[in-house]
Every structure is written in structure tokens, then in C-alpha cells.
Amino acid sequence: MAALDEEYKDSPAVNTVFMYISIFFLMPIFMLLMLYRMSQHRNYTHKKISDCRLKGTFAMFFYLVYVIGMLSSEFSATGLVAFSILFLLPSLYQFHKAKRIKRKLHKRLEQYQNYFMENQVTTIERLGKLTGERPEIVKNELLHWIYIGVLENIDVQANRVFIYGSYQEPQVSQRHVHIEVNHTAPHRPHPSREAVAPPPPxxxxxxxxxxxxxxxxxxxxxxxxxxxxxxxxx
Missing domain, CATH: 2.30.30 (SH3 type barrels.)
Structure with missing residues (x-):
């Protein structure tokens, strides 16, 4: 019998059985954590985007692992089709869903700005009815845009939006509107013979x-x- 180097080891660095066991244990842990994240993010649109990307990456990882393993063994068209249906298509769908949610989030931002500037709507419940979203989602979206500095001079407290600036007063007929506006001085129209200087560009x-x-x-x-x-x- 040929002599072997004493440092040579024929067994894997990590036991194969242990590796399979770790896969079965880690996958349920990931899925449980993912379910917990989704339950906590149900009212946070911007967090749903990262959740979709995470689920897409998870499914793509398993698909790539199978493809790499197939390259070192016999090609199986049936197995490739099955894994494409189980992992590749759901992965692509989750990435597409993340982009769709992001587009809708930015579209609603433009709607919020129009409602504040033109219609003077500042109640969370009313904004929810106009955008078709639940009030909890609307409130968290506004807080998100305020936090990252996109919406300025706006504060959200309870179920109302407080605007600080020179927005026009709402029409009297809009009874559902509740606005808190801080002006530096009350507007008192008075006749003046001098022409008013145009605002700076x-x-x-x-x-x-x-x-x-x-x-x-x-x-x-x-x-x-x-x-x-x-x-x-x-």
C-alpha cells in the first residue's frame, strides 16, 4: 500500500452531513425572520422595497447554487426547468415588484406636494382617501420623506399635517381642511402708490x-x- 502524507486528509473540511443540516436549519430561520420583517413593515412602503429585494436575492441565490452544482454533474433539463419555476421566476418577480412599489411611492410624493400646495389638504385621513391608501401608510410615507429631507417646512403630529410657510389660505367651502400655518406677520392689505418690487429670481x-x-x-x-x-x- 502506498504511503500517504501524514498531513493529508481525505474528508471534507466541514462534514457534509453537517452542511445539509445547516441548510435546513438556516432556511427556516431566514424565513421566520423574513415573515417577522414583513409583518412589521406592512405600513411602511419604503421598507417593503427592501423586503422584496431581499426575497428576490434569496431565491436567486438558491437558483445559482443549483446551476453551479449542475455544471459539475450531468445536465438535467427537467431539473433546470423545475428550479427556474421555483426560484428564478419568483426572484425576477420580486425585483420587478420592488421597482413598481418605488415608482408608486414617488408618484404619491408628487400627489402629496400638489395637495399641500394647491388644495391645502392636511389631514391624514383625507390624504388617504385621495390616494387610495390606508392612513397609517400615508402617515409613515410623509414621515419618511420628512426624515430624509425631501419634504421641508412640514410636520406630522397625530393625524394632521402642520405646514410652516407662506401657503395660501384654503377656501371657506373646504370644511374638511384643517391647516396650521405660521406666518411671520398677518396679511393686512393696504393701498400703496409705489410699485411692489418683484421677488428675486x-x-x-x-x-x-x-x-x-x-x-x-x-x-x-x-x-x-x-x-x-x-x-x-x-
Missing amino acids: PKPKTVQCHGCGASMTIMEGETKRCEYCDSILS
């Missing part, structure tokens, strides 16, 4: 995208979309 400013970190130059008071990730810049 808006100045350009450089902002950093909260989505991808890119820098862009926009005018003060202007809202644009990022050229790289389509996020709202203001």
Missing part, C-alpha cells in the same frame, strides 16, 4: 440624491428627478 443650488448619492444643480423651489436612479430631488 430663484438661485441655483447643488443637492445630493438620497437614492444614489449623485450631485445635481437645481433652482430653489424646483423639484426634479435624478438622472441616474429616478429619485425625487427638491
Whole structure:
């Protein structure tokens, strides 16, 4: 019998049985944590985006593991089709769903801004009816945009939105509107012979995208979309 090097080991570095056991244990742990995240994020639209990406990455990982394993063994068309249906298609669907949720989130941001500027709607319940979302979701979306600095001069307390600035007063016929506006001085119209000086033109400013970190130059008071990730810049 040929002599063997004393340092040679024919067994795997980690026992194969242990590896299979770890897969079966870690997968349930991941799924339990994922279910917990989803239950906690049901009223947070921006967090649902990361959940969809995480589920898509998880399914794609198992699909790639199978494909890599198939390359080192006999090709099985049936197995490839089965794993594509079980893991590849759900993975692609989750990534597509994340993009769709993100587009809807940014679309609702534009709706919120229009309601604040034009219609003076500042109750969470009313915003929910106008956008078709539950009040809890609307409130958390507004808090998210305020937290990252997209919505300025706005505060959310309880079920009302408080606006600080020079928004126009709402029409008397809009009884459902409740607005708190802080003005530096009450508006008292008075006759004046002198022409009122026009307001200064808006100045350009450089902002950093909260989505991808890119820098862009926009005018003060202007809202644009990022050229790289389509996020709202203001």
C-alpha cells in the first residue's frame, strides 16, 4: 500500500452531513425572520422595497447554487426547468415588484406636494382617501420623506399635517381642511402708490440624491428627478 502524507486528509473540511443540516436549519430561520420583517413593515412602503429585494436575492441565490452544482454533474433539463419555476421566476418577480412599489411611492410624493400646495389638504385621513391608501401608510410615507429631507417646512403630529410657510389660505367651502400655518406677520392689505418690487429670481443650488448619492444643480423651489436612479430631488 502506498504511503500517504501524514498531513493529508481525505474528508471534507466541514462534514457534509453537517452542511445539509445547516441548510435546513438556516432556511427556516431566514424565513421566520423574513415573515417577522414583513409583518412589521406592512405600513411602511419604503421598507417593503427592501423586503422584496431581499426575497428576490434569496431565491436567486438558491437558483445559482443549483446551476453551479449542475455544471459539475450531468445536465438535467427537467431539473433546470423545475428550479427556474421555483426560484428564478419568483426572484425576477420580486425585483420587478420592488421597482413598481418605488415608482408608486414617488408618484404619491408628487400627489402629496400638489395637495399641500394647491388644495391645502392636511389631514391624514383625507390624504388617504385621495390616494387610495390606508392612513397609517400615508402617515409613515410623509414621515419618511420628512426624515430624509425631501419634504421641508412640514410636520406630522397625530393625524394632521402642520405646514410652516407662506401657503395660501384654503377656501371657506373646504370644511374638511384643517391647516396650521405660521406666518411671520398677518396679511393686512393696504393701498400703496409705489410699485411692489418683484421677488428675486430663484438661485441655483447643488443637492445630493438620497437614492444614489449623485450631485445635481437645481433652482430653489424646483423639484426634479435624478438622472441616474429616478429619485425625487427638491
